Amino acid sequence: MGMAEPKILLVTVPAQGHINPSLQLAKRLIRYGVHVTFMTAASAFNRMNKTSTTTQGLSYATFSDYDQGFNRRTADLNHYMAELRRCGSQALRELILETRFDCVVYSVMLPWVAAVAREFHIPATFLWNQPASVFNIYYQSFKGYEKVIENGVEDPSFVMELPGLPPLCRHDLPSFYIPPNPLAFVIPTMKEHFEILDEETNPKVLVNTIDELESEAMEAVAKYNLVGIGPLMPSNPNETSFGGDIFKDWIQAS
Secondary structure: OOOOOOEEEEEOOOOHHHHHHHHHHHHHHHHOOOEEEEEEEHHHHOOOOOOOOOOOOEEEEEEOOOOOOOOOOOOOHHHHHHHHHHHHHHHHHHHHHHOOOOEEEEOOOOHHHHHHHHHOOOOEEEEEOOOHHHHHHHHHHOOOOHHHHHHHHHOOOOOEOOOOOOOEOHHHOOHHHOOOOOOOOHHHHHHHHHHHHHOOOOOEEEEOOOHHHOHHHHHOOOOOEEEEOOOOOOOOOOOOOOOOOOOHHHHHHO
């Protein structure tokens, strides 16, 4: 009797910059004989430029948000994120009860995925789809360097010294730190990510980088096991076997 096929649930936030790298990770895992269930919000899934052929080793699942579309200009973003958490958590629990998963991988802005996975004693791994340097900035901002970053935000000429990073100025920070920030939920959600990671011993974080390029930034986050898996992008720009483009139809119709 052969070994059961490993099954991984990959949950990503419904945004193009998260869907594409997540699909690239899924593609790599499938090559190693892993079955991947790709889960995102129905609003994004319904717009994805999915291929007509079935990809062996890949299946899809969705959770409800604004299934018919989401208008950033008129929607209440805080309400949207709260609904994303509520509906997503419920759908995730139902899916886990139906299907055996060996591991859950979740993207940025979805810390509740890790909490649900723990309810079922399933290992959860955080996927960071940006460079390690950006991860390090957020990490240091919650680990004793809050005042340094506050000074940098208030004074454009102030030079910030953070572990594992070159000297930084205000324009080097993630835009979510710079007022006015319409996405006020981002920083608290990032903090929640780190709080969840801190509950584990040496948790593994998959980072969209190459170790040799950002070794200092990765070593500065010694509390976590940062694993470079980048670049999470197609080796062939014309490769479309996985689809994933949620804006293609909109662009072609414009």
